[in-house]
Amino acid sequence: MALQSERHGEDTQAPVLTAKNVVRRFGGVAAVNDVSFDVRRGEILGLIGPNGAGKTTMFDLLAGSVPPTSGEILLNGTVVSGEPAHRRIGRGLGRTFQIPRPFPNLTLIENVMLAAQGQAGERLFANFLMPWRVAAEEKTFEQKAMDLLDLVSLTRLAHEPARVLSGGQRKLLELARVMMADPAIILLDEPAAGVNATLLEVIIDRIRDINARGITFLLIEHNIDMVTRLCHRVLVMASGELLCEGTADEVARDPRVIEAYLGGAA
Incomplete structure (x- = not known):
């Protein structure tokens, strides 16, 4: 029999968040093109890629800020593709933003x-x-x-x-605000952006502390050192598509990832 989560009463082995063949078009441009992945319960999953790779659009789709053109998004096994952001918050999905606005x-x-x-x-x-x-x-x-x-x-x-508050302190405040809603998963949008080295260490430690409480994380981040230190797995996007996944070391050695960054994928 599968173990049950005390907080949510769900199968702890089931993914907390799933994207299935998700597409988002703006006019004739596919910002996200047929992307599928699972976020496993309790992990810290990184989402990286060059500028214009589709990472932020993917976050907007997962959070409910924009609807997918096609495909499905599941939260704790329930299809939420057509639900707005506030409904997903009530289902246990929290999100921070690159520029916090308290x-x-x-x-x-x-x-x-x-x-x-x-x-x-x-x-x-x-x-x-x-x-x-x-x-x-x-x-x-x-x-x-x-x-x-x-x-x-x-x-x-x-x-x-x-x-x-400084920029880094605003990032910490936003973490506290998200936690107030008792999320099962938190989408973190570039937590290291604009943060000095001292406060960045505090943010990394706090993410680890919160994750140790059973909270799952999916984060977009350009700071590869932070990704390497925090993330159990890493997804790489380029040109709206999922390029590869693996550990931070594995994706860093992948020739496709090197080409995507050095080639300046749009």
Whole structure:
């Protein structure tokens, strides 16, 4: 009998996220062309490729920001190809962005609390009919948000406005915000971009810590050192297609990958 995930009650051997023959066309151009892969539960999977390879479009398709022209996307075995991004968040898929955009005038803890799912206070009548429940829930979310800020080493700034953060600290805040929604998988879009070496080490450590909690990661990244240190497997895209997959060392030696980068695939 397959082991069952305590959190989701799913087959732990089944992929958490699957792309099946996914195509996305913009006019006559196939930005993603017949791409298929699985993201295995509990792994850190890297997605690399030269500029214009289709990586960001692939992320948009997985997250629900754009629909596929054809093919299927499955989240925990359920076809979600036609679902919008907010429905996929509710199903356990979180996403960060290359350029984080927190609410600058809200404090860090307020930014994190906003990401909580299913808040009673969001329903108008709950504030009038069950104010005690709303207050108790808010206190629970506040403690959870503080715990997550501690996880990403931002506790001392919890009550500061987000506008004071550096680029690297904003990446850490975004990790905490995503975690607030209790994701099964997180799509990370270039977590190393614009981050100094010291904060990059913190981000790498935090990704490892979160992964150790059973959270799966798929990340786009140009920093090959980070990919080599973090990723269990690596996928390589070029010209909208999946070129190869393997360990970081295996794909680095693949002649097709060398040609894609040196040849400047569009």
